[in-house]
Amino acid sequence: MPEWLDQRALAKRIGRTTRQLQTLAAKGLPVEPRRRGPRYDWHVVRPWWEQYLQDLVRQTVPTDEAEARTRKLAAEAELAEYKLAEQRRQIGRLDPEPGIERGKQDQIRRQRAARERSHALPTPRAPSSLRYGEEVSAAAAVAI
Numbered sequence: 001m002p003e004w005l006d007q008r009a010l011a012k013r014i015g016r017t018t019r020q021l022q023t024l025a026a027k028g029l030p031v032e033p034r035r036r037g038p039r040y041d042w043h044v045v046r047p048w049w050e051q052y053l054q055d056l057v058r059q060t061v062p063t064d065e066a067e068a069r070t071r072k073l074a075a076e077a078e079l080a081e082y083k084l085a086e087q088r089r090q091i092g093r094l095d096p097e098p099g100i101e102r103g104k105q106d107q108i109r110r111q112r113a114a115r116e117r118s119h120a121l122p123t124p125r126a127p128s129s130l131r132y133g134e135e136v137s138a139a140a141a142v143a144i
Helices: 008-014 017-028 042-060 065-093 098-118 138-143
Strands: 004-006 039-041
Touching: 004 008, 004 042, 008 017, 008 039, 008 042, 039 042
Parallel strands: none
Antiparallel strands: 004 039
16 A cells, blocks of 8 residues: 655655655655646655665775775865965965054044944034024024
């Protein structure tokens, strides 16, 4: 008797995403398409999945010592290039005269502070009791 699983349940059971199941279906994963979404018979999928994993392992394991040495040398060369690039980045970070850079930063801070202070100055405004077109009395003019 078949044990039917929907896409989400099968993805959870084999530790994959639903998108990966779609890719596996294109590679031959047994699936029964339906309007409500595909369903999978676990008793058919399980042997296919085990064979698929075994094929993946065979592809990734080096077949002989020469290939393993080649891969090891390539990895060591890549690591050496990475270390060299890291050292170059560290040398590039060194500043011959750090005081000059600090002076520039201080100057920029002072300029920003002065700009902010100039924007913070209050602007003169007319008293709110005056309306457009009204004359200013002597007492109001003294208050201004």
